[in-house]
Amino acid sequence: MSTIALAFDLGGTELRGALVERSGEVVKRVSAPTLAGAGSEAVIGQIIALADRLLKENPQAKVSGIGMCAPGPLDPKAGIVIGPPTLAGWHNVPLIDILSRQFGLPVRLENDANAAALGEWRFGAGRGAGSLVFVTVSTGIGGGVVADGHIYHGRRGLAAEIGHMTITGEGDRCFCGNVGCFEAVASGTALGRRATRLTKPGDGSVLRRLSDDGDVSARHVVDAARAGDAAAGELVDTEAKWLGIGFTNLLHLYSPDLIVMGGGLANGFDLLAPGIRATVDERAMQAYRDVPIVPAELGDRAGLVGAASLILWEGEPGTALAMVQNEQTKPVEKAAASARSIIERMKESEGN
Incomplete structure (x- = not known):
């Protein structure tokens, strides 16, 4: 062996x-x-x-x-x-x-996010790229940066806390104590929270039926949007906008060869991608608009392979x-x- x-x-x-x-x-x-x-x-x-x-x-x-x-x-x-x-x-x-x-x-x-970034760069969606930013969007938002073949660590290895970029001055308070963190407005948890607030138990909506009248999750939103539910489609569009704003910041900060999106919400990447791209094209400076934004390939193997x-x-x-x-x-x-x-x-x- x-x-x-x-x-x-x-x-x-x-x-x-x-x-x-x-x-x-x-x-x-x-x-x-x-x-x-x-x-x-x-x-x-x-x-x-x-x-x-x-x-x-x-x-x-x-x-x-x-x-x-x-x-x-x-x-x-x-x-x-x-x-x-x-x-x-x-x-x-x-x-x-x-x-x-x-x-x-x-x-x-x-x-863990840095290891996943390294795994995707070496063996997954980032093969052949000089640099990438990996963003995992799930319960929270994390990420890692590979630049010139090396993980960017920063002081004490604490760089690339992507989820705690401030991208708005409003919204729910993040667990870190701040308001407006990328994670607080664009994570899968945030998407589920918006969907839960939009609906009510017993209202007959597709979202509540999928959740058995409990709290709605991001997966429920993606499933409902795939089934053509209009309310879920609007929620996906809003989610894509917030992701696009966050990704625009990452493009301006790191100028990577590509952005790779992983995590649980990447299962809905095909639904989110048009809105993400539209937001990036609207907000990013011209020189950054050609950077590909792609889904991760390794799934939950990325961290293991990177480690x-x-x-x-x-x-x-x-x-x-x-x-x-x-x-x-x-x-x-x-x-x-x-x-x-x-x-x-x-x-x-x-x-x-």
Whole structure:
């Protein structure tokens, strides 16, 4: 088997793991619901347990390292997860040190949106481009910038918080505390909120029927628009306008070769694209209007593939990773204990 990397995409809802070849092919993939409320030790235990499973099922794998992506804020150079709002109990967790001590392998850490941007640039919609801006539009809005073949990190790796650009002075308050953030007006959550306010339970609308008279989601809006519902079509047009305004700002800021749109709302890209393009053509300066805006190609593999490429394209080949499992101990419990022991030893060494 060719040299491969262990890759992990840590999300607030799901933890994904994979063995990925240098070609970008995902050889084997596993996942588990993230124990997001249980603290860092429990989640690190999950990572170790999934790694064990992957390697037991692929004993000939020549693993060169571990690529890890996680929600920010995080510091990729220091290898520290600073404090993502979707993961309870994560405060300045030295994830690279913990995993490298556990496995004896090189470990690389990257923001999840940056990793997805890298994956799309190297193996997806951005193949052959010198630079791109990747925008993920889902529950929130995130993104990453690849410029001249490198992720643009900025100070402490905190660059490209695309969702928190201020694009209006009005509207709902963002979870960050500001009003008018790109995320607050153009995310899938924002689209669903507008649709819910537009309709009422029991009003007989297509949107409420699709939602079983509950809150309307962005997916319901897209499905209703595909079915020809006029109200949903207007909501899609409004969403496209806000996306177009945000994308115009990104064009003016970064001047990329293309913008790649991913995330859950990319499932409706064909409906959104005409309105996005019309807004960009109206608002962008002439020199920026020819930049393509395209849908992502890798789907939820982008983060895994991007994380793996941090190792496979920049790290040195390693040796096969063997892990011994006590069959009498549940994998996650044992792995969590191992992670806890490493953290305790690190704390002791810092105190001496």
